[in-house]
Amino acid sequence: xxxxxxxxxxxxxxxxxxxxxxxxxxxxxxxxxxxxxxxxxxxxxxxxxxxxxxxxxxxxxxxxxxxxxxxxxxxxxxxxxxxxxxxxxxxxxxxxxxxxxxxxxxxxxxxxxxxxxxxxxxxxxxxxxxxxxxx
Numbered sequence: 001x002x003x004x005x006x007x008x009x010x011x012x013x014x015x016x017x018x019x020x021x022x023x024x025x026x027x028x029x030x031x032x033x034x035x036x037x038x039x040x041x042x043x044x045x046x047x048x049x050x051x052x053x054x055x056x057x058x059x060x061x062x063x064x065x066x067x068x069x070x071x072x073x074x075x076x077x078x079x080x081x082x083x084x085x086x087x088x089x090x091x092x093x094x095x096x097x098x099x100x101x102x103x104x105x106x107x108x109x110x111x112x113x114x115x116x117x118x119x120x121x122x123x124x125x126x127x128x129x130x131x132x133x134x135x
Contacts (some may be wrong), residue, residue, distance in 0.1 A: 001087075007053060008035050009033070009035065009052070009078075010035050011035070011036055011055045018037075018058055019057070033050065048072065048073075049072065050073075051071050052073050056079045059086045063088070064117070065091060068092065074095065075097065075098065076097065077097060078100050079101040079102070080102060081102065083124060084093070084101050
């Protein structure tokens with residue numbers, strides 16, 4: 001499938017502080033034509049027609065009424081995190097747009113960290129480390 005035929009997905013940026021992780025870009029490019037916010041803002045008239053999805057990574061880009069009004073072909077907002085508290089679901093659904101997320105993506109790592117913190121606390125590992133190796 002040629003890049004022109006792939007559905008456009010709006011992302012904040014590639015890499016950097018708040019952009020999509022560079023190791024995810026190849027996976028996304030297999031299914032979408034990636035359009036950065038800079039590209040979108042530089043040519044809103046043409047790009048707005050191509051964008052069918054927004055990929056929200058670390059709560060960015062911000063999904064507001066102005067953005068939704070400028071994307072007439074938007075079908076879905078994919079959030080790469082567990083929660084959707086940062087999204088106004090009622091407003092988004094009023095545009096006929098669906099929202100997805102990844103509810104179980106970090107369940108195991110979160111449980112692992114929770115157990116590690118409880119064990120470290122019970123065994124006073126942090127205090128022991130500071131007492132044994134003053135810095």
